[in-house]
Amino acid sequence: MSLKxxxxxxxxxxxxxxxxxxxxxxxLLYSFQISSPGVDPVWSLQGWRDAFASPGIxxxxxxxxxxxxxxxxxxxxxxxxxxxxLARTDIPGRNWLETGCWLAFFLPTLPVLLGWVLxxxxxxxxxxQLATSVPGVSAAPxxxxxxxxxxxxxxxxxxxxxxxxxxxxxxRNLDSSLEEASRSCGVSVAGTFRRIVxxxxxxxxxxxxxxxxxxxxxxxxxxxxxxTRARIDVFSTMIYKFIRSEPGNxxxxxxxxxxxxxxxxxLVALQYRxxxxxxxxTVSGRMRTSVTHLGRWRWPAFGLVVGFLVVSMVLPLALLxxxxxxxxxxxxxxxxxxxxxxxxxxxxxxxxxxALKDTVLLGFGNAAIAIGVLPLIxxxxxxxxxxxRGALDFLSWLPWALPGIIMSLGILWMVLSMPILRxxxxxxxxxxxxxxxxxxxxxxxxxxTTLSQVRVDMEEAARISGGSWAYAYRRVLLPVMTPAMxxxxxxxxxxxxxxxxxxxxxxxxxxxxxxxLQLDFIVNDQFEVSAVIGVIIVALTFGVALVSRVIGLxxxxxxxx
Amino acid sequence: MNQTNTSAATxxxxxxGVSKVFGGAAVVNDVNLQIEAGEIFTLxxxxxxxxxxxxxxxxxxxxxxxxxILLQGQPMAAPARGIDVPPHKRDMGMVFxxxxxxxxxxxxxxVAYPLQARRVAASDIRKRVHDALSLVSLSHLADRPGPxxxxxxxxxxxxxxxxxxxxxxxxxxxxxxxxxxxxxxxxSIELKLLQRKxxxxxxxxxxxxxEALALSDRMAVMSNGRIEQIGTPLELxxxxxxxxxxxxxxxVQKLSGKVDATDERAVTVLLNSGAAISVRATRSTLTRGQSxxxxxxxxxxxxxxxxxxxxxxxxxxxxxALLFIGDHYEAQIRTADDQFLVLRLDRSAQWxxxxxxxxxxxxxxxxxxxxxx
Numbered sequence: 001m002s003l004k005x006x007x008x009x010x011x012x013x014x015x016x017x018x019x020x021x022x023x024x025x026x027x028l029l030y031s032f033q034i035s036s037p038g039v040d041p042v043w044s045l046q047g048w049r050d051a052f053a054s055p056g057i058x059x060x061x062x063x064x065x066x067x068x069x070x071x072x073x074x075x076x077x078x079x080x081x082x083x084x085x086l087a088r089t090d091i092p093g094r095n096w097l098e099t100g101c102w103l104a105f106f107l108p109t110l111p112v113l114l115g116w117v118l119x120x121x122x123x124x125x126x127x128x129q130l131a132t133s134v135p136g137v138s139a140a141p142x143x144x145x146x147x148x149x150x151x152x153x154x155x156x157x158x159x160x161x162x163x164x165x166x167x168x169x170x171x172r173n174l175d176s177s178l179e180e181a182s183r184s185c186g187v188s189v190a191g192t193f194r195r196i197v198x199x200x201x202x203x204x205x206x207x208x209x210x211x212x213x214x215x216x217x218x219x220x221x222x223x224x225x226x227x228t229r230a231r232i233d234v235f236s237t238m239i240y241k242f243i244r245s246e247p248g249n250x251x252x253x254x255x256x257x258x259x260x261x262x263x264x265x266x267l268v269a270l271q272y273r274x275x276x277x278x279x280x281x282t283v284s285g286r287m288r289t290s291v292t293h294l295g296r297w298r299w300p301a302f303g304l305v306v307g308f309l310v311v312s313m314v315l316p317l318a319l320l321x322x323x324x325x326x327x328x329x330x331x332x333x334x335x336x337x338x339x340x341x342x343x344x345x346x347x348x349x350x351x352x353x354x355a356l357k358d359t360v361l362l363g364f365g366n367a368a369i370a371i372g373v374l375p376l377i378x379x380x381x382x383x384x385x386x387x388x389r390g391a392l393d394f395l396s397w398l399p400w401a402l403p404g405i406i407m408s409l410g411i412l413w414m415v416l417s418m419p420i421l422r423x424x425x426x427x428x429x430x431x432x433x434x435x436x437x438x439x440x441x442x443x444x445x446x447x448x449t450t451l452s453q454v455r456v457d458m459e460e461a462a463r464i465s466g467g468s469w470a471y472a473y474r475r476v477l478l479p480v481m482t483p484a485m486x487x488x489x490x491x492x493x494x495x496x497x498x499x500x501x502x503x504x505x506x507x508x509x510x511x512x513x514x515x516x517l518q519l520d521f522i523v524n525d526q527f528e529v530s531a532v533i534g535v536i537i538v539a540l541t542f543g544v545a546l547v548s549r550v551i552g553l554x555x556x557x558x559x560x561x
Numbered sequence: 562m563n564q565t566n567t568s569a570a571t572x573x574x575x576x577x578g579v580s581k582v583f584g585g586a587a588v589v590n591d592v593n594l595q596i597e598a599g600e601i602f603t604l605x606x607x608x609x610x611x612x613x614x615x616x617x618x619x620x621x622x623x624x625x626x627x628x629x630i631l632l633q634g635q636p637m638a639a640p641a642r643g644i645d646v647p648p649h650k651r652d653m654g655m656v657f658x659x660x661x662x663x664x665x666x667x668x669x670x671x672v673a674y675p676l677q678a679r680r681v682a683a684s685d686i687r688k689r690v691h692d693a694l695s696l697v698s699l700s701h702l703a704d705r706p707g708p709x710x711x712x713x714x715x716x717x718x719x720x721x722x723x724x725x726x727x728x729x730x731x732x733x734x735x736x737x738x739x740x741x742x743x744x745x746x747x748x749s750i751e752l753k754l755l756q757r758k759x760x761x762x763x764x765x766x767x768x769x770x771x772e773a774l775a776l777s778d779r780m781a782v783m784s785n786g787r788i789e790q791i792g793t794p795l796e797l798x799x800x801x802x803x804x805x806x807x808x809x810x811x812x813v814q815k816l817s818g819k820v821d822a823t824d825e826r827a828v829t830v831l832l833n834s835g836a837a838i839s840v841r842a843t844r845s846t847l848t849r850g851q852s853x854x855x856x857x858x859x860x861x862x863x864x865x866x867x868x869x870x871x872x873x874x875x876x877x878x879x880x881x882a883l884l885f886i887g888d889h890y891e892a893q894i895r896t897a898d899d900q901f902l903v904l905r906l907d908r909s910a911q912w913x914x915x916x917x918x919x920x921x922x923x924x925x926x927x928x929x930x931x932x933x934x
Contacts, residue, residue: 180622181661183648184732185675185722191649195674199665290622 009386012377016395019437023410024261024402030413031255047251051259054242054252060233067147067223067234068216071154076209078155079163082308084197085301086164087171088179089292092302098168100309105161106490106545107313108498109221110518111534112157114527115316117225117330118323120144120152124330126319145230153222156312162215163208170204171197176290189292203274210271217264218403220501225522235260236405236501243409243505254413257406268401272394317538320531329527346532351517355533358428358513359540363493365432370443370492371485378447379477400441404501408434412505426508434503435496442495443488450484451477490548494541514540571634572597573730573762574619579628579638581614588614590786591628596730601756601763605773605809606783612766613734615783619764620655620732621648632729649678654723655732658739660715662707668694668718669703675726693725696755713744720752724759731756733765737772749775770810774798782806804930807856814862814902815854816876817932820847828929830855834898836876841924847931854930859904861926865919866910874922878902883914894918 031048033041051057085091086098119127120142128140143149178200182192220236227233233241235256242253294301323329325338346352380386381393399407411434415421424430478485500515507516514537521530574596581589589611596602604612617623619630621637629639632653637646663671672693676686694700697717702710710718716736723731736752737745753776756763767773773780774794781791782805790797790806801807818832828847830838838855847853878894881901890906902920906912 175659175661177657177659177661178663180620180648181655181657181663181719181722182674183622184620184651184653184655185678186649186652186726187674187678188647188649191678196663200663293624 006386008376009380009384009388009392012373012380013388013392013395016377016392016440019433020395020398020440023407023414024398026413026417027254027261027406027410028258030417031251031258034251044251047249047253047255050249050252051242051255054238056233057238057256060235060238063147063223063227063232064217064234064236067150067154068213068219071151071159072209072213072216074151075155075159075163075212076205078308079160079167079208080198080201080205082160082164082305083167083171084193085305087168088174088176088197089294089301090298091294091305092298097302097305097309100305100313101161101164101168103542103545104309104312105158105165106494106541107157107161107317108494108515108534108537108541109157110225110498110500110515110522111320111531111538112312112316113153113222113225114323114522114531114534115318115320116153116156117144117527118319119315120149121330124332126330126332129332145226147230147232149230150222150226150232153226154216154219156316157222159212159216160308161312162212166208166211167201167204170201174200179292180290207271207274210267210274214264214267214271214400217267218405218501220403220405220504221519224519228523236403239405239409240504250409253409257403257409260403261401261406264401264403268397272397320534320538323528323531324535326528329531342528342532346529346536349529351512352533354510355512355514355517356536358431358511359497359515359537361428362431362435362496362513363540363544365428366435366439366492366496367489369432369436370439371489374440374443374488375447375478375481375485378444378451379473381444382448382451396440396444399437404438404499405504407437408502408505411437415506426506426511428511430506431503431511431513432496434506435499438499438502439492439495442491446484446488446491447481450481486548486551490545493544497537497541497544573633574764575629575631575634576615576619577629577631579615579618579625579630581611581618581623582626587786589618589625592783592786592788594781594788594791596762596764598762599760600778601753601765601776603765603767603773603777603780604783605767605770605780607809608768610783611786612768612783616732616734616764616766619730620653621646621651652726652728653730653732654726654728656716656719656723656734656736658735660712660719660739662710662715662718664707666707667703668699668705668707668710671707671718672722672725675722679726689725690721693721696724697721697751712740713748716740716748720755724761729762731761731763733763735767736765737767737769745772752776774810782809784809801928807928807930812859812903813856814859814904815856816896816900816902817852817854820849820851820853820929822849823847827924830929832876832896832898832900834876834896836897838874838876838922838927839924840927840929847929852932854932855922856928856930857922857926859902861923862902862904863921863923864904864906865921866912866916867919872919872921874924876920876922878918878920880912880914880916880918883912894920896920 030041032043032045034044034046035042082101086094086101091097117125119125122128122140122143122145125140125142125144127142131137131141132139144153174197178196179192182196183189187195218236219234220240223232223234223237224240227237239253239256242249242256324342325340326332327334327337327339327341331337377392377396381389381396386392402410411430415425415430497513498515500519503513503516504519507513512520514533518530518533518537521527521533572595574594576592576594579589579592580587592611592615594602604615606612614623618625618638624645625638625640627640629641629644630637632651636642636644637651638644663674666674669690672690673686676689681689690703691700694703697720699714699717699721702714707718716739737748740748749772765773765776777794779791779793780797782789782797784805790802792800797806798810801810807813816832816838818830818838820828821831821837822829826841828840830840830853832838832855840855876896878896880892881895882893883906884891889908890912892904892906892912894902894904896902904920
C-alpha cells in the first residue's frame with residue numbers, strides 16, 4: 001500500500017484510539033487523584049478507599065452478577081425455543097410473529113418498564129388489583145420493585161427479544177437435510193432437536209449468550225428505576241450515585257469503574273476470539289430450507305410466541321398509553337380517573353421541545369456517522385492489507401467491553417481535562433460522540449458480515465473495468481451494501497434515541513434528550529408525564545423502523561430485478 | 562401370519578394416486594408406481610418436475626394431499642384415512658443430495674446414530690457400524706470428523722448410515738450430483754454392486770438420464786408432476802410413447818415431411834427435397850397428406866462420405882460445422898431441403914466442412930410423430 005492509501009486508515013485508527021482508548025486511560029489515571037477537574041491534580045488512593053469502603057459495594061457487585069446470570073439463563077432457554085419455532089417450524093403466521101419480535105427488540109427499555117410498573121406496582125398495579133379481587137388472595141402477589149421484578153423487567157425488555165432476533169438467522173442457516181437425515185434414521189422431532197439441531201447451533205448460542213451477558217452486566221436504567229425503591233444496587237447505579245450525590249465523589253466512581261473494566265475485558269476478549277474463530281466456518285451452497293411440521297402443536301406454539309409478544313410489547317404499551325391519560329398513574333378508583341392534563345403538561349414543559357430536538361438530532365447524527373464512517377472501518381478491516389487493521393478491529397470492539405456509564409465518565413474526564421475540548425462540555429456534540437462510540441461495535445460487525453458475503457471478484461471486476469478504488473467503492477460496493485446501511489442506520493437512530501447510560505453523566509441541564517427527561521421524571525416519581533414522553537419515544541423509534549422497512553423492501557425489489 | 566409369503570407377494574412400495582399441492586399448484590399429480598423387492602427404481606425428470614417431492618412424500622418428509630403410500634402393504638400415508646406415519650417410524654434409509662453428514666460427529670458417530678436411536682446394545686453397534694463402513698470401504702476413516710471428508714467419502718458415509726439398520730427401502734436423492742464426473746462413474750458401479758449384494762430395494766431420483774439408464778431396473782420419466790411413462794430403461798429408450806420421454810432420453814434428430822402412402826407394413830413419408838422415407842413400424846392413425854416428424858436417434862443414422870444416387874431412405878446433406886470432440890466428431894449437417902441434423906461422425910474417415918454426405922435412415926429405427934399444422 002502506498003503512503004497515500006494508508007492515510008485514510010491511519011486517520012480512522014487515530015480517531016478511534018483517541019475516542020475509545022484515551023478515555024479509558026484517563027479513567028485509570030484519574031482514579032488515583034482526588035481534586036476536581038480543571039484544578040491541579042492531587043494524587044491519592046482516597047478514591048479507591050472510598051469505593052471499597054462504601055456500604056453495600058459488595059452487595060452491589062453480587063447483585064450485578066446474580067441478576068445478569070439468572071436473567072440470561074432464563075432468556076437463553078426461552079429465546080432458543082422461540083427462535084427455533086420461528087425459523088424451523090411451520091408455525092402459523094411466522095412472518096408476522098418475526099416482525100413482532102423485531103419490534104420488541106427495537107422497543108426502548110424505559111417505556112416498557114413503565115408499562116410493567118403499572119401492571120405490577122405493589123399498591124396500584126393492575127395485575128395485583130385483579131389478583132386481590134380473587135377470593136382467598138389477600139396480599140398483592142406481584143412487586144416489580146424487587147429482585148425478581150428486576151429480572152422480569154430484563155426479560156420483557158429485550159433480553160429475550162435480542163436472542164430471538166440474533167438466533168433466527170443462525171437457525172435458518174442450518175441445512176434442513178441434516179434434520180431430515182436424523183428423522184429418516186428413526187429419531188423423533190424432539191430427539192432430533194436435542195441431538196442434531198442443538199449441538200449444531202450451540203456455537204451461535206454461546207456467542208449470543210456471552211454477548212448478552214456483557215450487555216446485562218452493563219445494565220443501568222432498569223436497576224436505577226426499580227432498584228432504588230427496593231434498595232437493590234448494582235455497580236452502575238453505585239457509580240451514578242457516587243457522582244450524583246451531594247457532594248459528588250468522582251474519584252470513588254472512577255476507581256469503581258476501573259475495577260469493573262478490569263473484570264469485563266477478559267469476557268469481551270473471550271467473545272472476540274470465539275467469533276474470530278467461527279468466521280472460518282462456511283455454509284455450503286446447496287441447502288434445503290424446509291421446516292419441521294408441528295402437527296397438533298402448531299397452535300400451542302403459536303400461542304407461546306404470541307404470549308411473549310403480548311407480555312413484552314402489547315400489554316405494557318397498552319398500559320403506558322392508558323397511563324398517559326390518568327390523573328394518578330395506575331389509580332383507577334378515582335371518580336373520573338382520566339385527563340388530558342399530562343399531555344398538555346409534557347408538551348408545554350419548557351424542556352420538552354428542546355429535548356425532542358436533541359433526540360432527533362442525536363438520532364440522525366448517529367445514523368449519519370453509522371452510514372458514512374462505519375462502512376469504511378469495516379472495509380479496511382475486511383478487505384485491505386493495511387498493516388494495523390487488527391488494531392482497528394480491536395478498537396472497534398473495545399467499547400463493547402465498557403459499561404455505558406463508565407464510557408460516559410471517561411468521556412467526561414476527556415472533555416474536562418483538555419482545554420481544547422472544554423467548550424464541548426455538556427453540549428449535544430459530546431452526547432453524539434458518546435452514542436456513536438456506543439454504536440461502533442454493532443455497526444462495524446454488521447458491515448463486516450455483509451462485506452464478507454460480497455464476493456471479492458465483484459469488486460475486482462469493477463477495478464479492472466477502470467476507475468479508482470473510490471469509484472469502485474461508490475459504484476459497486478455501496479449499492480450492494482445499501483440494505484445493510486439502512487439497517488445499521490436504523491439501529492443507530494434507535495440506539496441514540498433510547499440510550500440513557502452512555503449520556504447520563506454527560507448531559508447538562510440545557511441538553512437533555514427525551515430519554516433522559518423521561519428518566520428524570522421517573523426518578524422524581526412523575527410517572528404520568530414520564531409515560532407521555534415514553535409514548536413519544538416509542539412512536540419516534542417505531543416510525544423510523546417502519547420507514548426503513550419500507551425503504552428496505554423497495555431496495556429488495558430493486559435488487560431482485 | 563406367514564411373513565415370508567406375504568412379503569414375496571406384496572411389492573415393497575406402492576404409490577397410488579398420490580398428489581401434493583404447494584400454494585395452489587399441484588407439484589405431484591396423481592402419481593402411481595410400484596417397486597418390487599430387490600429392484601432399483603428411478604424417477605427421472607428435469608428439475609421442478611416433482612420427482613424430489615415424490616421421494617420426500619415416500620420418506621414422510623412431506624404429507625400428501627391425496628392418494629396413498631404403502632410400504633410392504635402397510636399404509637404409511639393415506640390422507641383420506643387420516644394416516645400419516647412420521648418419517649422416523651417408516652424404517653426407510655435415505656441418502657440426501659447434500660449427504661447431510663452431521664458436522665459435529667465423527668464418521669463412526671454418524672453411522673452409529675440410527676442404531677443408537679433404535680437402542681441397539683453398544684457392543685452390537687460397534688460391530689454393525691464396522692460392517693457398514695467396510696461395505697463402503699471406509700473402515701480406516703471411522704474416527705474422522707464429518708467436515709474433513711471429501712465429496713466421495715461423504716457419499717459413502719451417507720450410504721453406510723442409511724444401510725446400517727437394514728431399512729426396508731433405500732431412498733437416494735440425486736446421489737451423484739455433488740461428485741465430479743470420474744467419481745460419479747466409479748460410485749455408480751459401486752452402488753449397483755452393493756445393491757446386488759444386499760438385494761435391497763432402491764428408489765432413486767435423478768435429473769441425469771445416463772445415471773437413470775445405467776442403474777435402473779425400471780424407471781419412470783416425470784414432467785410437470787405427472788409420470789409420463791414407466792418401464793425398463795431399454796423400453797423407454799427404444800419405444801417412447803410420448804414426445805416428452807422421446808426428447809428427454811438420449812438425443813433425437815427430426816426431419817419434417819408429409820405422409821405419402823400407408824399400407825399394413827409401412828408408411829412412406831416425403832420430405833420437401835423429394836426424398837422418400839419408409840418406416841416399418843406403422844401408426845394406423847396416420848393418413849395421407851398429414852404432417853409428421855421423422856425421428857431417429859443419431860447413432861442409428863449411417864453416414865456415407867460421398868454423394869451417391871438417391872437410394873432407399875437416403876437423404877443428402879452438407880457438413881456445415883465440424884467439431885473435434887476427442888474420440889469422435891460432432892457435425893451439424895444441412896439437408897438438401899434446409900433442415901438440420903446434428904450427428905456423431907467417427908474418426909475412421911476424413912471429414913471436412915462443406916463436404917457432401919449421404920445419410921441412410923434404417924426403416925426399423927425411425928418413429929413418426931404427427932405434428933400440428
